[in-house]
Amino acid sequence: MTSVLRVNGDRLWSRLMQMAEIGATAHGGCNRQALTDADMDGRKLLARWAEAAGCRVRVDAVGNMFVRRPGLEEALPVVMTGSHLDTQPTGGKFDGVYGVLAGLEVIESLNEHAVATRHPIELSVWCNEEGSRFPMAMMGSAVWSGRLALDAAYALTDRAGLSVRQELQRAGIATGSPVQRQAVKASFEVHIEQGPVLEQKSKTIGVVTGVQHMSRHEVVVEGQEAHAGPTPMDMRRDPIRVLADLLPALYAAAAQRGKDARLTFGFIETLPGSPNTVPGRLRFTVDIRHPDAGQYGALREEMNQLVFAALARHSLKGDIRCVWEAPGVTFDSDCVAAMRGATAALGFDAMEMVSGAGHDSCNVSAVVPTAMVFVPCAGGLSHNEAENAQPSDLAAGADVLLHAMLTMAIDAKK
Numbered sequence: 001m002t003s004v005l006r007v008n009g010d011r012l013w014s015r016l017m018q019m020a021e022i023g024a025t026a027h028g029g030c031n032r033q034a035l036t037d038a039d040m041d042g043r044k045l046l047a048r049w050a051e052a053a054g055c056r057v058r059v060d061a062v063g064n065m066f067v068r069r070p071g072l073e074e075a076l077p078v079v080m081t082g083s084h085l086d087t088q089p090t091g092g093k094f095d096g097v098y099g100v101l102a103g104l105e106v107i108e109s110l111n112e113h114a115v116a117t118r119h120p121i122e123l124s125v126w127c128n129e130e131g132s133r134f135p136m137a138m139m140g141s142a143v144w145s146g147r148l149a150l151d152a153a154y155a156l157t158d159r160a161g162l163s164v165r166q167e168l169q170r171a172g173i174a175t176g177s178p179v180q181r182q183a184v185k186a187s188f189e190v191h192i193e194q195g196p197v198l199e200q201k202s203k204t205i206g207v208v209t210g211v212q213h214m215s216r217h218e219v220v221v222e223g224q225e226a227h228a229g230p231t232p233m234d235m236r237r238d239p240i241r242v243l244a245d246l247l248p249a250l251y252a253a254a255a256q257r258g259k260d261a262r263l264t265f266g267f268i269e270t271l272p273g274s275p276n277t278v279p280g281r282l283r284f285t286v287d288i289r290h291p292d293a294g295q296y297g298a299l300r301e302e303m304n305q306l307v308f309a310a311l312a313r314h315s316l317k318g319d320i321r322c323v324w325e326a327p328g329v330t331f332d333s334d335c336v337a338a339m340r341g342a343t344a345a346l347g348f349d350a351m352e353m354v355s356g357a358g359h360d361s362c363n364v365s366a367v368v369p370t371a372m373v374f375v376p377c378a379g380g381l382s383h384n385e386a387e388n389a390q391p392s393d394l395a396a397g398a399d400v401l402l403h404a405m406l407t408m409a410i411d412a413k414k
């Protein structure tokens, strides 16, 4: 019986379009930044739909919303899905919103087919995922998972000086009580890919096995300012010599780590920056990413060695330091298997992939078993008013979510 269950793709699409009317922008996108009137109106619309579907809605002290469909055994841990309703200032109709409305569609479909689950089902709407108004991406899920203190979230302010605490209170959300984390058996998130790979490979579903490791490093090399004319080449202390060695060596090192390695020199600065002066100082950044922990660690180590070898070769002083790092995430193997199994049972063309962007599921996965699936978006565009996706792909992702959640929620095991 449950194997023939499908979500209602037309209803999903029509609700995506209704939600997109709230905070609609001139060029077909959305501006529902966290805790603005538009964000709150979007959440009210979701609450109306959820209550009409017989669900209970509650909001925690950091503004995360939870929609609960009871289970046969209410004391069991919930099977969860969720994403976010807030957008970038010139955001699209699908980033985050799709994951929330696909979760609601799972609940509607179970109701329509009178399917009861042993475990309760909860749909989460994480507060301030985008971090564009209050500068902390994935804020609500970070507090919920214990990675960010509630008071640190409250203290964040927007450009007008309004704090998260003030804006929560303005929205009528009770602040101050601790954020309690409910017991969760498994958590799933569907999202548009936000990159071009699925579309280019003509795949409907990307089974996401994790999020890549990433870090940013700053290299400084000290030289000596000297006149570009009178100073012979062999009598200069030219920091660009180090860069000249490092660029080909680092590109080669990254290439050796396979096609998943990412290497970006996003910022290169010389001081004083004069065309006829040998620079006295060179500063540049290296951003490295890799989905595999071993390869990532090896590339980082090799980068350090190459920097110090180049400094020594040219008898120059300098240093490299890590200025930002986000550890990679490996999603839970049972949750990934549930997504993979649902995809195969439904017969969708799929591939396994690693996310290049952060998601609420990164925080959630720190404390409960988690996995994600991606669906294609047009041209890989996201954080853009032109963001678009095919209704059939969106329905496919919601169907995969439905069956992965059912596997977990019906399962006799605790």
Ligand SMILES: [Zn+2]
Pocket: 084, 095, 096, 129, 191
């Ligand atoms: Zn998102």
